[in-house]
Amino acid sequence: MPKILVADDSITVRKVAERLLTEAGLDVALAASADEAIALLANERPDLIVSDVIMPDKSGYEVCSFVRAQESLSNTPVLLISGIVNEEVTRQAESCRADGVLKKPFQGSSLKDMVLQLLAKREQRAVPKPAAASTGSPAAPAPEGAKAFRVTEEQLQVFRQAVSRMTELEELLAAEREKSAQLAQRCTKTEEQFQASRQAVSRMTELEELLTAERKRSAELAQRCTDLEHLAARVKEAEAALDCERESSAQLVDWLAEWERRRSTHRTNT
Numbered sequence: 001m002p003k004i005l006v007a008d009d010s011i012t013v014r015k016v017a018e019r020l021l022t023e024a025g026l027d028v029a030l031a032a033s034a035d036e037a038i039a040l041l042a043n044e045r046p047d048l049i050v051s052d053v054i055m056p057d058k059s060g061y062e063v064c065s066f067v068r069a070q071e072s073l074s075n076t077p078v079l080l081i082s083g084i085v086n087e088e089v090t091r092q093a094e095s096c097r098a099d100g101v102l103k104k105p106f107q108g109s110s111l112k113d114m115v116l117q118l119l120a121k122r123e124q125r126a127v128p129k130p131a132a133a134s135t136g137s138p139a140a141p142a143p144e145g146a147k148a149f150r151v152t153e154e155q156l157q158v159f160r161q162a163v164s165r166m167t168e169l170e171e172l173l174a175a176e177r178e179k180s181a182q183l184a185q186r187c188t189k190t191e192e193q194f195q196a197s198r199q200a201v202s203r204m205t206e207l208e209e210l211l212t213a214e215r216k217r218s219a220e221l222a223q224r225c226t227d228l229e230h231l232a233a234r235v236k237e238a239e240a241a242l243d244c245e246r247e248s249s250a251q252l253v254d255w256l257a258e259w260e261r262r263r264s265t266h267r268t269n270t
Helices: 011-023 034-041 059-067 087-095 110-124 153-269
Strands: 003-007 027-031 046-054 076-080 101-104
Touching: 003 011, 003 034, 011 027, 011 110, 027 034, 034 046, 034 059, 046 059, 046 110, 059 076, 059 087, 076 087, 076 110, 087 101, 101 110
Parallel strands: 003 027, 003 046, 046 076, 076 101
Antiparallel strands: none
16 A cells, blocks of 8 residues: 655644545555654655645755655655645746645645556556567566556545545535634624724723813812902902092092181181
8 A cells, every 4th residue: 555645734734635645545644844754754665745835844845855865765756735836836846856736725636636646657667667579588577566556446436435525525614714704704893893992991081081180170260260250349349449538538638628728718817
């Protein structure tokens, strides 16, 4: 049974890949990082490696370059997977001599189809060509362990069932993603409303404090106005009394002047 090593830091991607490849009749080993995959390659010789392009420690390009640099692994097919497949990703994949790049999330049976195709090509390369008939020499025996890989009817049936199940799961996943997006949107709107409410409460408290201060200030001003009005009334009373005193003083001065005049006249006559 061919063995596939899947390296991806996403547990979801690892589990989906494991399910698809296991249902296709393949043995699967999982690695959560590039370093873990390289450590596994020190003791195991998988028939094919599936590696994510972007991982926290090393990239899938580095994993592929490591495989190509090992004599015992150099012919092992490497399939890179990436959430974005563009000219730059394709160029770097060709630079490290990867056998292909597949976009994730996987659509339908794309992962299994490509893995099976690469395994078939690998087995075809491993089968030695028969010697020419004209030489009369017997065909060289196949190297030990070089067994041609064939997809059986049972594997095809399992593959078809897996494709059907994968389609169903993709539909469920799409529905869950849509539901999650709606929930996330609702949560965001609720959070915005909550923040707006908090700001409104804070503003209301601030306005209440300002209103209390203004009311206190208005009361103080009203008291001052009352005091000033009382003082103004007293000033008017004092001014009126002063006018009366002035008028009385003026009359008294006139009376004294008249009295002096009469007195002087009387003295003159006597």
